[in-house]
Amino acid sequence: MDEFPIVQICRTQQRVDKRRTGMYHPQTQSQIVYEISGESISDDKTGEFLGGIVVFKDVTEYTRQIAAQIEANEKQFETIANFMPVMVWTAKADGMHDWFSQRWYDYTGLTVEQSLGEGWKTPIHPEDLVKCERMWSNSIQNGVEFKTEQRCRRKDGMWRWMLGRALPFHDDSERVVKWFGTCIDIHEQVESRQEARNLKEQLQRVIEYAKVTLWATDHQNKVVLFEGDVGRKGTRVNNATMIGKDLREVFDEFQGQDLDRWNKAIQEALRGNPQDEIVERVVSHERCYRTRLAPLWEKPQDNGAGDGASVEGIVGIFMDITELQEREMQLKAKEKENDRLFANAAAAKEANQLKSQFLANMSHEVRTPIAGVIGMSELLLHTTLEEEQKDYAMNIHRAANGLLTVINDILDLSKVESGRLDVEEVPFNISVVLKEVNSMISFAARQKNLVYENFVQSDLETAPSLMGDPGRLRQILTNILTNAVKFTSEGLVTLIVTIEGQTKHTTTVDFTIRDTGIGIEEEVCKRLFQPFTQGDSSTARRFGGTGLGLIISQGLVELMKGRIRLDSRPRFGTTVSISIPFGKPFPRDLGLPLVDVASIPDRLQNDASVFCVNAKCTTRRPPSARSNTISMFQSLPFTNSSITSQPQDRSKKAPEGIHVLVVEDK
Structure with missing residues (x-):
């Protein structure tokens, strides 16, 4: 009781x-x-x-009224909580959740049974759960506000950032009897904040990479912003230590005129006048800086001073331009040097063109007397001479022929350099050209006791005519093979001719020339395709020559749209590879006669008639002299009956069927 x-x-x-x-x-x-x-x-x-x-x-009725009022209040609370655009929840004093608004269930997809108690932990991101539990436990133990940011999984699996907050409800004795909390979706704010943070970091990296420093002051010249890790003294600075300092204290290197100009620029900026550029050199560490200043308006400048706009400070940026100025000076020096080089190149080009033009024009004037020397030496050799006189005449003939070869090479080189060298596009038989070249090189190889071998693909020996320049092809092969024979003292020289490839309109032929000669150093190979260049200075003395053969051959190959390559090793010989595309004759070209270089001498020997005319009165020359010309042709393999001679009579025409007309003008 x-x-x-x-x-x-x-x-x-x-x-x-x-x-x-x-x-x-x-x-x-x-x-x-x-x-x-x-x-x-x-x-x-x-x-x-x-x-x-x-x-x-x-108090039965009163209690019923109070219970009804409480129930109505709870329904009103639930209605208001469900209407709010946030998730609302309540928890007991011990932290066990006992109610969630409908938005919680709509967002998480959880049931009431899955949510009450400690079910609130289920949708929290594992990386955020530990921190969230720790802070919730601290709030329960100490009765203080709960506030944290965490990612909460939506029912479709998407994670969104939430701001969780809770406040305790106390009774009259200050005991916690209830917790009321909310979860607010702050995903966009968090992303915007992260984006702003990333943008700031990017800006800081840009400022650091650009080697500039951005700063701002208030109206009292106190630094309120300082971004950039390079100070005016050329050393890295702590940005935090700059905040609150006087601007003149930060930039204290100026003296004399620089200080006056700096102070004037600051005052002008404070009056609202931007200072576009200030360039000064800090003598203490020999650096150059460019600074720009602009007023920092309290209101947008568009409003104008009349609308109350005022300058509340200065914003400025400075950058170290020492390297930039040095590069500008170097660039100006390079431009000056380039101008000089361009002028020299233009002068050299003009001189080279003048040289080529001079050589092209003068070569004919030089070759004419040399041809006379060669002709007269040949006539002299067909006369009765003593042995010593015959040696003299042979030396004259060899020297003149050598000089003519040099002049012809120089003429070809000048044409290559001046772009006046042309190649023909006529039908020819490549096997005939190869036979003539092989005959010539075989004789030269035998003179040096060398073995000369040539291999021609069978398809080429029986191939129909090709379109190209047979004379230039013979010149290319003769140049390369002559060099191979010249620089080989023992062993062999080989010519290999194959078809590299064919298209509908072209046949590409590959010519490979190998020798077992002295070979060439790799460094020397790089400069061999230059005019007047040989392996070394002793080469010209040992083997002779002008060093023009390769450069002329290269020019001819390129004119024929081909390519040439040289590979060599000292003491192991040299290999020259030439690839030239020849056209296939069109039907309209098939009826043209083939240009057969080798057959031309045969026609002269068998079918030609020679008619000699003396331009001067024959009575003014001894009979022996008048007969020298006829004797020379008679010594050649012409039919004697085809060689006739008579004094010149300008009123008469040459007899019919004459192929060679010789006019003596002595």
């Missing part, structure tokens, strides 16, 4: 505070709620305890 209020009053002789208790009515079997309170009764004089009084007040 201790639980009854009257018993408690009798035992403790103290009052009993209001309390509520429920009882069942015996007749209606309904619950009646009573509010019970009690007081002790004592003697006013002696203070002796006399008894107690207990009052029962029926």
